[in-house]
Amino acid sequence: MSLNENIERLRKQKQMSQPELAEKAGVSKGYIYMLEAGEMTNPSLDVLMKIAAALDSTIAELVGEPTVVARPVAQEIPDTLRQFIKERKKAGEPLSEDDLISLANTQFRGQRPQTVDDWRYVYEFFKRTLGKRP
Numbered sequence: 166m167s168l169n170e171n172i173e174r175l176r177k178q179k180q181m182s183q184p185e186l187a188e189k190a191g192v193s194k195g196y197i198y199m200l201e202a203g204e205m206t207n208p209s210l211d212v213l214m215k216i217a218a219a220l221d222s223t224i225a226e227l228v229g230e231p232t233v234v235a236r237p238v239a240q241e242i243p244d245t246l247r248q249f250i251k252e253r254k255k256a257g258e259p260l261s262e263d264d265l266i267s268l269a270n271t272q273f274r275g276q277r278p279q280t281v282d283d284w285r286y287v288y289e290f291f292k293r294t295l296g297k298r299p
Contacts, residue, residue, distance in 0.1 A: 166229050169203040175220045175227070176201075190219035242269050243277060249284035260288075267291070 166174070176186050183201065187194040192212060199205040200216075208216075213224045225232045242250075246268060253260050260268070271277060271287055278284045 167203070168206065168208075168228055169201050171227050171229055172197075172216060172220075173201045175222050179220055181220075186216070186219055190215040192216070245279065245281050246284050248281045249288070252281065252285075264288070 172186075176183070181189070183197045184194045187197045190197070190212075192215060196205065196208075196212075197216075200208060210224075213227055217224050217227055220227075223232050242265075249268075250260055250265065268284065268288060278287050
């Protein structure tokens with residue numbers, strides 16, 4: 166199905182009128198009409214996000230694509246990173262799960278840090294440049 170057909174179908178499933186959808190999405194009634202009529206075929210990402218939210222849907226569903234859910238990829242934790250984790254815990258500053266995932270996924274030019282000192286440097290770099298978390 167096309168964008169216009171999907172918007173209309175989802176709107177009708179929610180038992181909403183075009184003016185109701187327009188108000189809920191924060192766009193004009195005429196814009197919704199033109200989208201559903203196929204006269205407007207290339208709305209901005211911002212508009213798609215607003216319409217998807219108003220319809221309790223996703224942009225993927227609006228454009229007829231499968232929804233993709235991103236999940237963190239479990240990475241093997243190198244021994245040197247394990248040693249760094251123990252060092253932080255022993256110092257009373259354990260890493261959060263988010264920090265651990267970020268560090269475990271860290272690579273530069275296809276390589277990971279090799280020593281505990283490398284991990285410490287990378288962690289400190291992240292903290293200083295990005296705030297408290299890597």
